[in-house]
Amino acid sequence: MVAVRPYRPLGTDSAATSSSDPHPIQLYELPAAAQMSVYGPVVKIHPVVLASIGDSYERRNEGASRVIGTLLGTIDKHSVEVTNCFSVPHNESEDEVAVDMEFAKNMYDLHKRVSPSEVIVGWYATGFEITEHSVLIHEYYSREATNPIHLTMDTALQSGKMNIRAYVSAQMGVPGKTVGVMFTPLSVKYKYYDTERIGVDLLQRTRDAPNTTNGLTSDLCQVGGAAGRVQDMLATVLTYIEDVLSGKQTADNSVGRYLMDLVNKVPKITAEDFETMLNSNINDLLMVTYLSNLTQAQIALNEKIVVL
Known part of the structure; x- marks a missing residue:
């Protein structure tokens, strides 16, 4: 000191x-x-x-x-x-x-x-x-x-x-x-x-009810929640575009440039190719899951054999 x-x-x-x-x-x-x-x-x-x-x-x-x-x-x-x-x-x-x-x-x-x-x-x-x-x-x-x-x-x-x-x-x-x-x-x-965003969102949900306890959601629930937020944002964008086209709202050039950049970033791929890629990734995931379960079973069996 x-x-x-x-x-x-x-x-x-x-x-x-x-x-x-x-x-x-x-x-x-x-x-x-x-x-x-x-x-x-x-x-x-x-x-x-x-x-x-x-x-x-x-x-x-x-x-x-x-x-x-x-x-x-x-x-x-x-x-x-x-x-x-x-x-x-x-x-x-x-x-x-x-x-x-x-x-x-x-x-x-x-x-x-x-x-x-x-x-x-x-x-x-x-x-x-x-x-x-x-x-x-x-x-x-x-x-x-x-x-x-x-x-x-x-x-x-x-x-x-x-x-x-x-x-x-x-x-x-x-x-x-x-x-x-x-x-x-x-x-x-x-x-x-x-x-860190996951923890911040969890704290936000418990802010109005400090006496309640919330655990971390599963990966599937997080993906579903993220997809829902994306849908809400897309609905907001579509509403804005429709209002501009109908003359209800004045067009903003900066917003238009952002939308154009967003459209250009979307990969150009057909529905068939996307389905093929998705199925391939799912098959890889299932294979990894199967191998993980098989390894876990082998370890458990080995532990029992050692005890005997």
Whole structure:
């Protein structure tokens, strides 16, 4: 655990702190052009990150007011995509904050073995305020990542909902004088993989009935539900086209281009060829299922023979 002392706040703004210390925190700051090439105005967060933060808050030590952790993800020219995270043990008091930096380093090394493409993009903290200690913790992550982001998540629902905000730091003040750090908010968007979408849809179904329990649906039910949604979308498109042709609605050129692209992407195949391909895939699936059942039976028989 590494302990550091807090700096005095500058004014009453909770998102800016400073110090008259002769050796204040020096957060690494890229030039404006370089910042835009690394960090754009958008932070994309995956649902698994939010679930992990909420879980770490529920499992926090007794007496802990908040939890912090490392954000992992990827960086492109215009955005930061946060795909994973892990909590980091720490202790806070009015006088100092102690962060287990060795634990954070070891956890990151383990994550690198599983997902080499994920790098440290910043850190998170539960709550909706940026405190004096946040500047000190941010200084540590500034050594681990270039211009890291700071994510806050109101797990206590003090504002009535779980507000999620992202910030990036920048130095403020007169050169040679008192130096402070200002946290500038960034735009936040939510992104998910197809596998994450299943969990999000399941949570949406149980939102209005929190006391009920829903399990994951079978693959066949998921395919049926997806086919039903596609039919509903096609019905909406057909209604729009009919209204445009009848003059009930003004044509939109951008929508027309999207529809033309959609039509061009549909493979040109006859009904007979499609049926042949479908039957071939079904036969392959049945063969794989048969071989799997046969292998399972052979394993069970072998176990009984070994026992005898």
